[in-house]
Amino acid sequence: PGHTPHHTSYVLEEDGRGAAAFTGGSLLIGTVGRPDLVEPRLTERLARAQHASAHRLAAELDDEVPVLPTHGFGSFCSSAQSGWDATTIGKERTNNDALTLDVDTFVQRMLAGLEDVPAYYAQMGPANAAGPAPVDLTPPRRADAGEIASRLAAGEWVVDLRSRLAFAEGHVAGSFNFEGEGKLATYLAWLIPWGKPVTLLADTPARIADAQRELARVGIDRPAAAATGDPATWVGEGEQLASFPRARFADLAQARDRGDDVVVLDVRRDSERADGYIDGSVHIPIHELHGRIGEVPHGTVWVHCAGGMRAAIAASLLDAAGRDVVAVDDGFDAAAEAGLSLTSG
Known part of the structure; x- marks a missing residue:
């Protein structure tokens, strides 16, 4: 426990000795999982549990045992950022605050460094507990210029996945730019009101497909529509694309x-x-x-x-x-x- 009250880690043993530690979202690379994602009143208690859990792993495993978390490489579930992409118990002993600081100092430092987390995190627990519906990754319905305009007029989100350079040069007025090659899932899911219909615009169908798969992982399960190709076809005849420097x-x-x-x-x-x-x-x-x-x-x-x-x-x-x-x-x-x-x- 620590990242959440019910978090578990698993150790793979070979011939009675630890061979790998699958630490989920708890003991991460150079840091640990955040203790504040479940319930604010539990944050300090979970931070102390996180310290204890890390020390239990370190006490039971040899230095050479690989630490294999599920995520944390820049994830907002992480309490700090790390520049590494691989680690071991021994490396964590000397580099991880949870293993180098006493519990009071560790908790004080962790709580002082916590920042806001994506708003959609609050939706993930109930959604996962309820059980997700089957994911539909078939191509969304094709939106023409009239439908794009209608969805914008209705207050829906139209998201342009093209590069920021291409978007600045010409885009549908009222659309938002979340680059498909950027942290699309993190920032779109964070900013968009939960449940708001979203229409995706991109250069190619492949970019739409990649975005669908990424967004389905954070609860944006199905775009309302999509359009690809020449941005000039996304606006009505005689209308101009907007731009900014x-x-x-x-x-x-x-x-x-x-x-x-x-x-x-x-x-x-x-x-x-x-x-x-x-x-x-x-x-x-x-x-x-x-x-x-x-x-x-x-x-x-x-x-x-x-x-x-x-x-x-x-x-x-x-x-x-x-x-x-x-x-x-x-x-x-x-x-x-x-x-x-x-x-x-």
């Missing part, structure tokens, strides 16, 4: 120097912003933006994250809301190099 941090610095009416919007997580942010920037994490667009000050919004993917999502949300937006497609390290003043803490 992309830029680098150097371009933002120049715009500020010119005295342009610039709003800088930072959509990174709290922990990322704590390590440094652009002076005068507004902070709304990406998963909160859809419900807080009204808080973004007037002016042209230059939106950034740490690398460009989340900024592209945010830019599409702002563009759909009718805001003038510039997507900063750049690594955050380039902000200081461009001469933008940063503040830490």
Whole structure:
């Protein structure tokens, strides 16, 4: 127990000795599973149980035993991020806080570092307990321009899976950009209201099929419709695709120097912003933006994250809301190099 009250790990033995530890979502690579996904009142108790569970595994197994978790490589189920993709009990003994810190220090550090988790996590337990329906991965019904417009008018989500470059150059007004090659399942499932119908747009049927399989894993079991091919066919005759500019941090610095009416919007997580942010920037994490667009000050919004993917999502949300937006497609390290003043803490 620790990641959840009922979590289990399994040890494979060969000739009476441990050969591999299948640790699920508990003992991960360089970290452990989060204890706050089930019930907030259990969080500290589960964190202490997580510490005890990790120590029990370490006490019973030799250093060379491989640790094989089900996930954790960047997963939001993980209490911290790791740069490794393989580990052993011995490596965890020297690198994992659960095994190097006393229980009180471990719990204090873990609880201080926990951040928001995707909203759909709250839906997974009941859905899994009820038992999923058979997954239907057959191609969705084909949507023409009229149906896409009707679904947008009805308040449904139309999601463009193309690259952020292609989306910025031309897209259906009102659609949102979640790159198919990005963390599609995490961010779309996090932001979309649970149960909201979604129509998928992509270059190819293969991209739609890949997205269907990925989204089915997080409870978005069936797209309402889909369209592929030339984006010009996704809008009615005589209608134009919408677009917005992309830029680098150097371009933002120049715009500020010119005295342009610039709003800088930072959509990174709290922990990322704590390590440094652009002076005068507004902070709304990406998963909160859809419900807080009204808080973004007037002016042209230059939106950034740490690398460009989340900024592209945010830019599409702002563009759909009718805001003038510039997507900063750049690594955050380039902000200081461009001469933008940063503040830490």
